[in-house]
Amino acid sequence: MGVIETAVDNLRERLGERILELREFRGQTTLVLPGEALHEACGLLRDDPELAFGYLAALTAVDYWPDEPRFHVVYQLYSHKHAAFIGLRVPVGGDEPSTPSLEPLFVNANWYEREIFDLFGIRFEGSSDLRRILMPIDWVGHPLRKDYPLGYEEVQFTFNFDEINRRKPYAKE
Amino acid sequence: MAIEERQLTLDELRGLVSERAIEGDTVLLNMGPQHPSTHGVLRLLLELDGEVAVNVVPDIGFLHTGIEKNMEAKSYEKSLVMTDRMDYLNNLGNNLCYCLAVEKLVDLDVPERAQVVRVILAELQRISSHLIFLGTHALDLAAASLFLYCFREREHVLDIFEMCSGARMMTSFIRPGGLWRDVPPEFEGAVRDFVSYLPDRIQQYESLLSKNPLYIDRTRGISAITAEQALEWGLSGPVARAAGVNWDLRKSNPYSGYERYEFDVPLGTHGDVYDRYIVRIEEMRQSLRIIEQAIDRLPEGPFRSDNRKFVPPPRSELGHSMEAVIHHFKLWTEGFPAPKNSVFVTVESPRGELGCFLEGDGGPKPYRVHFRTPSFAALQALPMMSRGFLVADLVAIISSLDPILGDADR
Numbered sequence: 001m002g003v004i005e006t007a008v009d010n011l012r013e014r015l016g017e018r019i020l021e022l023r024e025f026r027g028q029t030t031l032v033l034p035g036e037a038l039h040e041a042c043g044l045l046r047d048d049p050e051l052a053f054g055y056l057a058a059l060t061a062v063d064y065w066p067d068e069p070r071f072h073v074v075y076q077l078y079s080h081k082h083a084a085f086i087g088l089r090v091p092v093g094g095d096e097p098s099t100p101s102l103e104p105l106f107v108n109a110n111w112y113e114r115e116i117f118d119l120f121g122i123r124f125e126g127s128s129d130l131r132r133i134l135m136p137i138d139w140v141g142h143p144l145r146k147d148y149p150l151g152y153e154e155v156q157f158t159f160n161f162d163e164i165n166r167r168k169p170y171a172k173e
Numbered sequence: 174m175a176i177e178e179r180q181l182t183l184d185e186l187r188g189l190v191s192e193r194a195i196e197g198d199t200v201l202l203n204m205g206p207q208h209p210s211t212h213g214v215l216r217l218l219l220e221l222d223g224e225v226a227v228n229v230v231p232d233i234g235f236l237h238t239g240i241e242k243n244m245e246a247k248s249y250e251k252s253l254v255m256t257d258r259m260d261y262l263n264n265l266g267n268n269l270c271y272c273l274a275v276e277k278l279v280d281l282d283v284p285e286r287a288q289v290v291r292v293i294l295a296e297l298q299r300i301s302s303h304l305i306f307l308g309t310h311a312l313d314l315a316a317a318s319l320f321l322y323c324f325r326e327r328e329h330v331l332d333i334f335e336m337c338s339g340a341r342m343m344t345s346f347i348r349p350g351g352l353w354r355d356v357p358p359e360f361e362g363a364v365r366d367f368v369s370y371l372p373d374r375i376q377q378y379e380s381l382l383s384k385n386p387l388y389i390d391r392t393r394g395i396s397a398i399t400a401e402q403a404l405e406w407g408l409s410g411p412v413a414r415a416a417g418v419n420w421d422l423r424k425s426n427p428y429s430g431y432e433r434y435e436f437d438v439p440l441g442t443h444g445d446v447y448d449r450y451i452v453r454i455e456e457m458r459q460s461l462r463i464i465e466q467a468i469d470r471l472p473e474g475p476f477r478s479d480n481r482k483f484v485p486p487p488r489s490e491l492g493h494s495m496e497a498v499i500h501h502f503k504l505w506t507e508g509f510p511a512p513k514n515s516v517f518v519t520v521e522s523p524r525g526e527l528g529c530f531l532e533g534d535g536g537p538k539p540y541r542v543h544f545r546t547p548s549f550a551a552l553q554a555l556p557m558m559s560r561g562f563l564v565a566d567l568v569a570i571i572s573s574l575d576p577i578l579g580d581a582d583r
Contacts, residue, residue, distance in 0.1 A: 025514045055404055056547035058517065058528045074530065076517050076545075080404070080418075083425040085517060089515050109409035111553040119241075129188060132236040134582060143242055150246050 002145040003082040014039035030087035053077040059112035062122045070094030101127040129142040188222045197549040210568040212312045213578030229556045230319030236582040244542045248508030257343040260580035262302040265294045266522045268347035274518040274529040276351040278511045286474045287351035288430045293467045301330040303525035310572040350484035351477025392447040396558045396570045406554035410525025413454045416444030422521040434463045446573040483509045532564045548580035
C-alpha cells in the first residue's frame with residue numbers, strides 16, 4: 001500500500017465524515033476538507049512518522065465565482081521520506097472570506113497567505129502578519145478574483161475616436 | 174478605480190521592527206529597490222544596531238506583472254510565452270515546467286527525441302544560470318573580473334539557444350507535446366564543443382575563489398542554517414542542499430526521463446554562503462555529465478507528439494490534407510480544451526523547486542495557473558538567515574540565495 005493510501009486511510013479514520021471529497025486525477029490525490037479540520041489533518045500528515053509530510057510545497061487559491069463556496073484554498077504537502085505530494089483543498093465562502101491560517105504548523109505559510117490575501121482577498125485567521133505583498137499597500141481590490149477585469153484599451157478608429165477619447169481615463173489635474 | 178493616498182503609520186511599523194527601533198535605539202535604513210546588489214528590484218528595510226542587522230524586512234512586488242492573471246485570458250498554447258518572462262535566467266526551465274503541467278492535464282505524451290533535447294536544454298540553462306550566479310556573487314564581493322569571464326561563457330549557451338529558437342533568452346522553445354521545431358544539424362556539434370571546453374574554465378574560476386582567503390573570510394560561517402531550518406522555511410535547490418538536505422527533484426520525482434541519467438547530487442555540510450557556492454559549482458559539473466550522456470543518446474525521430482488534437486500538424490501536410498487544415502485552424506483560433514480538474518507539477522529549477530499548479534475548466538484557457546517559485550520561498554527565509562550579521566555580509570547572503578525578482582513577483 002502506497003503512502004498516499006495510508007495517508008487517506010488515516011485521515012478517514014480521524015476525520016470521518018468531515019472529509020468532503022476525495023479527488024483522484026492523473027495519479028494525484030487531493031482531499032477536500034472544511035477549514036476547521038485543516039489543522040488536524042495537516043498535523044496528522046506532518047507528525048505521523050510513517051507519513052512525514054513535513055514540507056509545505058505550495059499554497060494557492062482558486063476563485064469559482066459566481067458559484068458557492070466561492071474559493072478553494074489549495075495546499076500541497078510534500079514528504080521527503082516517500083517523495084510524494086498530497087493536495088488538500090479548503091472551500092471558503094464568498095461573503096467576507098476567511099479561513100484558519102496554517103502558520104502555527106508551517107511557518108513558511110505566511111508569505112503564501114499574504115499573497116492569497118493580496119490577490120484574492122481571503123483573510124487568514126491567526127496569521128502573524130497579513131499585509132499586501134505583491135500589489136502596492138494602497139491598492140483597492142483583489143486582482144486575481146474572477147470578477148476583477150483584466151483591463152484593456154479600446155481600439156480607436158476614425159469613426160469612433162472622439163467618443164472613446166471622451167471616456168478615456170487620462171491623467172488629470 | 175480610485176486609489177486613496179495613505180502613508181505608513183508608526184503602528185504599522187510596530188509589528189515589523191523591534192521596539193528598540195521605535196525608541197530610537199536602533200536605526201532603520203532602506204536598501205533598494207534600486208541597488209546593484211539586490212539582484213533586481215528587491216527592497217529591504219534594515220534595522221541596524223551599529224553595523225549589525227537586527228532585523229531585515231523584505232519588500233517585494235516591484236516586478237509584479239500579473240502573469241497568472243494574464244495567462245487566464247490566453248489559450249494554453251499562447252500563455253506559454255508568459256512563462257519565459259517569469260524567471261528570466263531560467264526561461265527553458267519555466268517552459269518545461271508549464272508544458273509538463275499542460276501535458277499532465279490533457280494526458281499528452283512526448284516523443285523520445287523531444288525528451289532528450291528538453292533535458293539538454295534544461296541543463297544548459299542551469300549552467301548558464303549558475304554562471305550568472307557565480308559572476309554576480311563574485312562581483313558583489315568585489316571580484317569583478319569573474320563577472321566578465323562568466324558572461325563570456327554564458328554567451329555560448331545563449332548562442333546555442335539562438336541557434337535552436339532564434340531568440341537568446343525568450344525562447345518559448347519547449348511547447349506542450351514536444352518542441353517548437355527540431356534542433357538544427359549544428360546543434361550537436363555546438364553542444365559537444367561547449368561540454369568539452371567548459372570543465373577547464375570552471376576549474377579556473379574555482380581557482381580564483383575557492384581557496385582565496387579574502388573570499389573565504391567573507392563567506393565561511395555566514396548565514397549558516399541547518400537542514401531542519403531549510404525545510405521548515407520551504408527552501409529547496411542549492412540553498413537547501415548546501416545545508417545537507419539530500420533532495421533533488423530530478424532524483425526524487427524524475428520527469429522528462431531524468432531517471433535514466435547518471436549524476437550525483439552535491440551536498441554541503443555547513444549551509445553557509447561558501448557551501449552554497451561550492452554546491453553550485455559542483456552542480457555545473459554534474460549538468461555537464463548529464464548533457465554528455467544525453468547528447469550521446471540523442472535519438473532520431475519526431476520532435477513533437479503527433480496527437481493532432483493538441484499539437485499542430487507539420488506545415489508540409491497542410492497542402493494535401495483537409496484534416497490537417499482543420500486541425501491547424503482549430504488549434505490556432507480556438508486552442509485545445511482541457512478537462513475540468515487540476516494538476517500540480519514540479520521541476521528542479523536552478524534555484525530549487527519550481528511548481529506549477531494548473532486548473533482547467535473544460536475550455537481552451539487555463540482557469541487558474543499558479544507558480545510556486547523558489548525565489549519567493551528563499552526571500553521569505555532571508556530575515557531568518559541574515560539576523561545578526563553585518564550589512565556587508567547581507568550582500569553576500571542575498572547573492573548566495575540567487576533570487577530572481579521576476580521569479581518572486583511574477
